Amino acid sequence: MPRFRIADEKPAKLDCVLTAARLITNAILTAPLAGGVPQVEVELVYGDEELEAIANKTLELAKKNPAWERIFKYESVMVRESDAILFIGNYRAHTTPFDLECGLCSGEKGCKYFYEERKKRNPSATETPIKGPVCAFRASDTGYAIGSALWLASRLFIDAKASFAVGLAGKELGYLPTCEIIVAVMLAARSKNPFVDIPPDYDKLWMGYAVDATKKTYITARQLFQHDYRVKTIKGE
């Protein structure tokens, strides 16, 4: 009979998180959408290398905009502390609008703003990270998918956080290539929810840094008291 010991730092925990992540995927796929039109895509990402790459990309993007800096820095740590990430994207928002003429994007007849602006622009020359405009009605439908994901996560007692920053990092790394609006939902099962109680300068003062600092100083400190431990300790025993 195989035995699995499951605790905060044990690798076997990943199975539990992934089971939850797969159930959450169901919640995303069945979320209410305007007109019931399929438009949401999910990508499940886990593994040390993948999460490391996403965290580094998030940290790299922090420098691009002063308004991003603080958010992107602490969310890069959250990526390092989470066990899996679900990228939720909308592949219709920038291609096929809802054609409701609702007016949310700019309010002109026949969804004119969307079509004209799209025609006018050269997407490859656009400097903004998201190549807008997107259909506001479709984009807000993504919100239903994210809401359902977060709802089920909270019911499964798994900590989750939806993030624009990590979604953008995933977009830059090529996750969900057909989507323009991407949001990341980070999932973590830990004794302490890694998405709350965030101190200032969290990218420097997070636990990984503290652990590493201990490693690098303790080893040196140990060597300061040299003695023949086989004979006696400095306590004189």
Place this chain on the structure above:
Amino acid sequence: MKMIKDGEEFLEEYVINVAKSCVAAAIKAPKITGRMKLVTKIITGEEIKEIQKFLEKVGKGKSRFVEMNAEMFKDPSIKAVVVLGTNAGTSELAWNCGACGFKTCAELNKAEKKPGPSGVYVGPNCIWKLVDFEIACDWAAAAAGYSNVDNRVMTSVGFACMALGYIKDVTMAIGIPLAAHENVFWTNPKAEWTYEYFLETMKRMNPGVFFKFVGTGRPVMKEKVDEL
């Protein structure tokens, strides 16, 4: 004092209580930006009929979908409508992500705010605030679902509430009618459509299904479902 009552007598009170829990769920829902200002209303009593009348007036001959919603709203078991709204017209995020179509948030804030052809929803809007708003709506709907109260997230009802002035100073609103009813309520409205009307609508909406052999270059429509 009468100690035994029909269970149904308590439903109105229960549904209104669930509406309150929906509002709590919408407020509690985790948001991405954390800056979306949610406006919440609970509508009960006579005003629900006003919404029904408005939907009937707007939908008639213009939108089959709204027409159907109006027909559904006639049901007396709808005891409360939760209305959620937000003003996402400006953004203080300074993310400059470009999703709204403007290069910077400052440009979005400066842009002229105008209502769409429908005359109620106002644009342009910050996409991320809208996403946050829909997360809140989703939580409200899920909260009702967990209390065994049937609900539906309806744009048309939000639109009606904005037009009737039940919710003010918002650019977008969503209505969630709550009804203690059997499960098929929202998908099987009690409206009495004729089969001819259904077929006519289906041909108008989905003509591709009714095409005959198109190799002649002149698509011909099939008349009966038997020919499909």
